[in-house]
Amino acid sequence: MIAIIKFPGTTCEFDVFKALSEAKIPATVVKYKEFDPDKFKGVILPGGFSFGDYLRAGSIAANTETIKDIKRMANEGKPVIGICNGFQILVESGLLKGALLPNLKLRFISKWVYLKVVRTDTVLTKGLEKNKILKMPIAHAEGRYYVDDIEYAKNNMVMQYTDNLGNVTEDANPNGSLFNIASIANEEGNVIGMMPHPERASFKLTSPDGSTDGLLLLKGLAKWV
Amino acid sequence: MGINLLPIEIDEVRKRLRREPNEAEWKVIDAVWSEHCSYKSSKILLKSFHMEGPNVIMGIEDWQDAGAVDIGDGWAIVVKIESHNHPSAIDPFNGAATGVGGIIRDVISKGAKPIALLDMIRVGDLTLSKNRWLLKNIIAGIGFYGNSIGVPVVGGELAFDEMYNDNPLVDVACIGVVRRDKIVPSVVNKPGLKLVLAGLTGIDGLGGASFASRKLSGEDEIGAVQIADPFAGKIILDATLEIADKVEAIKDLGGGGLAVAVTEMANGLGVIVDIEKIPLRVKEMNPMDIIISETQERMLYAVKEERVNEVCKTFEQYEYPCSVIGEITGDKTIRFRYNGKEIVSLPSELLLNPPRFLWPIKKKKKELKKYISSSDIELEKALRSVLSHPDLVSKEWAYSQFDYEVNTSTVIKPGEADSSVILLPNGKLLAVKGDANPDLCDEDAYECGKGIFAEAYRNLASVGAKGIVAVDHLQFGDPKKPEVYYSFLEAIRGIGEASRFFNIPIVGGKVSFYNENSKGKEIKPTPLIVMAGLVKDKFLRNKVEENSYIVLIGYTRGELAGSLLSKIFGISSEVPKARLQEDLIASELVIDSINNEKIIFAKDINRGGLAFALFGIMTYGYGVHINTRDILSDTDNIIDVLFSENGGRFIVLTNDPQWIVDKAKSKGIVASVIGKVNKDSGVLSLNEIKINLSNLINYHFNFLEEVMKNG
Numbered sequence: 001m002i003a004i005i006k007f008p009g010t011t012c013e014f015d016v017f018k019a020l021s022e023a024k025i026p027a028t029v030v031k032y033k034e035f036d037p038d039k040f041k042g043v044i045l046p047g048g049f050s051f052g053d054y055l056r057a058g059s060i061a062a063n064t065e066t067i068k069d070i071k072r073m074a075n076e077g078k079p080v081i082g083i084c085n086g087f088q089i090l091v092e093s094g095l096l097k098g099a100l101l102p103n104l105k106l107r108f109i110s111k112w113v114y115l116k117v118v119r120t121d122t123v124l125t126k127g128l129e130k131n132k133i134l135k136m137p138i139a140h141a142e143g144r145y146y147v148d149d150i151e152y153a154k155n156n157m158v159m160q161y162t163d164n165l166g167n168v169t170e171d172a173n174p175n176g177s178l179f180n181i182a183s184i185a186n187e188e189g190n191v192i193g194m195m196p197h198p199e200r201a202s203f204k205l206t207s208p209d210g211s212t213d214g215l216l217l218l219k220g221l222a223k224w225v
Numbered sequence: 226m227g228i229n230l231l232p233i234e235i236d237e238v239r240k241r242l243r244r245e246p247n248e249a250e251w252k253v254i255d256a257v258w259s260e261h262c263s264y265k266s267s268k269i270l271l272k273s274f275h276m277e278g279p280n281v282i283m284g285i286e287d288w289q290d291a292g293a294v295d296i297g298d299g300w301a302i303v304v305k306i307e308s309h310n311h312p313s314a315i316d317p318f319n320g321a322a323t324g325v326g327g328i329i330r331d332v333i334s335k336g337a338k339p340i341a342l343l344d345m346i347r348v349g350d351l352t353l354s355k356n357r358w359l360l361k362n363i364i365a366g367i368g369f370y371g372n373s374i375g376v377p378v379v380g381g382e383l384a385f386d387e388m389y390n391d392n393p394l395v396d397v398a399c400i401g402v403v404r405r406d407k408i409v410p411s412v413v414n415k416p417g418l419k420l421v422l423a424g425l426t427g428i429d430g431l432g433g434a435s436f437a438s439r440k441l442s443g444e445d446e447i448g449a450v451q452i453a454d455p456f457a458g459k460i461i462l463d464a465t466l467e468i469a470d471k472v473e474a475i476k477d478l479g480g481g482g483l484a485v486a487v488t489e490m491a492n493g494l495g496v497i498v499d500i501e502k503i504p505l506r507v508k509e510m511n512p513m514d515i516i517i518s519e520t521q522e523r524m525l526y527a528v529k530e531e532r533v534n535e536v537c538k539t540f541e542q543y544e545y546p547c548s549v550i551g552e553i554t555g556d557k558t559i560r561f562r563y564n565g566k567e568i569v570s571l572p573s574e575l576l577l578n579p580p581r582f583l584w585p586i587k588k589k590k591k592e593l594k595k596y597i598s599s600s601d602i603e604l605e606k607a608l609r610s611v612l613s614h615p616d617l618v619s620k621e622w623a624y625s626q627f628d629y630e631v632n633t634s635t636v637i638k639p640g641e642a643d644s645s646v647i648l649l650p651n652g653k654l655l656a657v658k659g660d661a662n663p664d665l666c667d668e669d670a671y672e673c674g675k676g677i678f679a680e681a682y683r684n685l686a687s688v689g690a691k692g693i694v695a696v697d698h699l700q701f702g703d704p705k706k707p708e709v710y711y712s713f714l715e716a717i718r719g720i721g722e723a724s725r726f727f728n729i730p731i732v733g734g735k736v737s738f739y740n741e742n743s744k745g746k747e748i749k750p751t752p753l754i755v756m757a758g759l760v761k762d763k764f765l766r767n768k769v770e771e772n773s774y775i776v777l778i779g780y781t782r783g784e785l786a787g788s789l790l791s792k793i794f795g796i797s798s799e800v801p802k803a804r805l806q807e808d809l810i811a812s813e814l815v816i817d818s819i820n821n822e823k824i825i826f827a828k829d830i831n832r833g834g835l836a837f838a839l840f841g842i843m844t845y846g847y848g849v850h851i852n853t854r855d856i857l858s859d860t861d862n863i864i865d866v867l868f869s870e871n872g873g874r875f876i877v878l879t880n881d882p883q884w885i886v887d888k889a890k891s892k893g894i895v896a897s898v899i900g901k902v903n904k905d906s907g908v909l910s911l912n913e914i915k916i917n918l919s920n921l922i923n924y925h926f927n928f929l930e931e932v933m934k935n936g
Binding site: 008009011012014015018019031033047048049051052053054107108109110111137139197199200202203205206208 | 365368372373374375454455456457459460463542543624625626627628629630631632633634635636638641648766
């Protein structure tokens with residue numbers, strides 16, 4: 001069973017639940033204070049505005065008891081996935097290195113983007129071809145990934161923003177992220193943060209071209225339930 | 226004392242009360258009797274609307290916060306529209322954000338889950354930096370609130386006119402879903418229920434309802450604007466939906482604050498409120514200010530005594546204030562006490578029955594403007610001027626700031642088609658659209674009222690949906706000006722007739738008067754319709770393919786008054802008549818064509834006329850070739866043919882044009898094949914003339930981004 005954590009201000013918990021159901025992965029939405037780590041084999045921190053994103057996006061959630069429990073799970077090698085605000089929580093809590101800075105355009109940006117899978121040794125990308133192109137939406141105001149350690153970024157990035165042919169270009173970078181990074185994971189590949197929303201690219205009806213690339217990622221959790 | 230009542234109303238209060246009210250009582254009456262809350266200048270005329278139908282569960286009954294209609298399978302949708310025009314003129318970010326918060330609370334007060342927002346924005350000339358500042362902050366404010374609470378903004382309008390230089394219009398509509406048998410009323414019908422208030426009360430938004438019911442003074446009115454806190458709004462949203470079936474009534478605290486909320490909720494019964502029990506954001510607030518404060522993110526619940534703990538426990542989980550502040554009584558009196566001392570005691574009957582006004586009317590004289598004949602305008606100049614007008618450019622800069630994908634239910638997304646389409650919990654698809662046309666309303670508010678209703682109907686048809694419900698928002702200047710009130714009356718007459726013709730009930734609405742610029746000139750009449758409809762069978766997601774046939778459904782007429790072309794060049798022409806039968810049948814034809822998979826693209830013709838509908842095809846990276854002689858029209862003037870905005874028309878793309886033409890004939894209307902799509906990207910071919918519009922297409926996509934880049 002995968003836990004989808006709801007903090008006050010989280011908005012995407014039911015979307016993730018619906019997408020996991022579509023991927024036939026058992027999951028349940030858990031309020032953050034009621035989270036019992038022993039009951040779950042993996043965790044998703046969904047998108048939204050946890051605690052109103054007061055102070056800094058994700059920073060209050062990152063300092064809850066819940067995140068301490070989740071750190072233990074991560075150390076045990078269980079999957080910990082952060083999507084959008086969940087990614088922000090992962091970097092704020094130190095589970096992933098780096099920071100998510102305000103978009104270069106200094107405003108919220110909602111759009112469908114192309115992504116290239118550059119690491120296939122993570123929980124979500126194992127089994128996908130290297131350089132596979134995926135289509136998914138982003139929706140955030142603070143998604144510009146930055147880290148001082150260039151080598152860390154290069155070695156750990158999982159997906160990059162590209163054009164529809166897989167070229168990593170400045171035009172294809174929606175927020176100004178270092179190396180067009182859309183997703184990054186720890187070395188072990190079990191803690192993954194991503195700004196794009198796979199759960200929003202999991203249903204044929206609501207996808208602009210009928211593609212459901214988000215499911216390709218979420219199905220990676222099937223082994224962990 | 227700062228109250229806004231008319232001398233005749235002040236006399237009326239004294240007469241009916243048979244005593245002089247104290248200061249606190251005057252403030253309560255001022256709030257409850259404000260135009261914003263009481264609809265005193267509009268209510269009589271609004272009664273003429275078509276409000277009933279077999280699908281209507283809750284209409285414009287007195288003091289219900291929103292209307293509701295049945296959508297089958299035990300589900301209902303709740304629809305509500307609001308504006309935050311005055312606050313947005315002073316503090317656009319908070320003004321627009323609290324507009325979203327307010328409408329969300331109206332929807333959850335029915336126990337419904339908000340699933341979609343629409344925003345219809347009108348601002349002034351973008352060459353003025355003040356207007357860019359207003360627009361930037363209005364859009365950011367809507368995004369800030371909507372995104373934070375996880376309700377997608379799925380569509381809207383963004384239009385410009387120098388009339389809105391000092392008075393932007395910020396309209397938001399919200400759709401909610403609820404099980405039909407779980408709809409919660411906003412009014413109570415028995416004494417003894419406890420009044421439970423969630424949220425803290427502060428000093429922002431003091432006298433906001435009264436502020437919204439008068440002209441902007443130009444003085445410091447920032448204290449009347451509320452501050453938005455979407456995190457608190459999200460908690461209110463989640464918690465209210467958790468407790469909705471444990472309470473007897475729910476009421477949003479909006480205009481007029483607690484004074485209005487308790488009066489309306491009691492609905493003729495009495496109320497006693499102990500002010501000292503109201504949790505405050507700041508210490509030592511004046512009890513009078515507590516009563517009329519419009520601090521956001523507060524809700525009022527009427528709860529059976531034995532369930533109070535259960536209700537407040539839900540809020541405790543979120544660490545959100547929840548307290549019993551009073552109860553419903555049987556004595557038909559609205560009472561506020563402070564530490565045992567009664568400071569307000571007014572009969573419900575007095576508060577709920579303000580004097581209603583019908584103001585004098587006078588038809589506006591046509592201004593003697595300099596007009597030219599449309600045949601004097603050069604074709605290419607007309608094309609470039611109209612197609613580059615800010616009303617018609619891509620609005621991606623705005624909607625990309627909204628999280629329109631949250632809920633994973635947005636099927637047709639902003640910018641994709643004439644209507645947005647969302648997936649409902651019963652698996653059905655709902656199309657929604659908001660339409661206004663102030664330029665046409667300025668020419669003839671009656672034809673315009675009919676026209677915008679028909680336009681909304683056609684917009685829904687273009688994605689395969691049939692309209693089932695509408696709400697209206699009537700935005701005008703000072704109703705006491707006879708010419709303003711005349712256009713108000715005419716707009717209502719037009720909307721009402723169209724609603725009866727299409728048999729689509731109006732289940733709610735809003736009136737906003739006193740919209741004027743700093744020189745006291747009223748805005749153009751801006752009634753607005755938001756319509757929702759269901760897709761019965763298939764829906765259409767537009768695409769463009771080379772060699773598709775371009776078919777024009779409906780007659781084109783040389784009636785250009787109120788058109789965009791006329792706005793730019795000043796053309797002497799007639800007002801387009803709304804021919805509702807043509808709108809209805811053409812819409813049925815489009816829906817049939819979608820269900821039979823005969824068309825791949827459909828666009829309603831309105832702003833910018835046929836020229837803009839064709840340009841819309843070209844923005845997909847194609848060219849179009851048109852034989853103008855094949856356009857069925859009452860005029861040979863090519864400018865009139867291309868830029869007329871008369872209704873009853875669609876452009877569709879098909880590979881089986883004969884089917885459409887025959888089907889049209891079988892229904893008693895016309896359709897003709899007027900051209901084809903080609904791969905000559907950016908080129909508009911009219912007969913033998915080729916006009917390259919590639920640079921206009923770039924301009925179309927980049928204009929707002931460029932103009933807003935530097936604030």
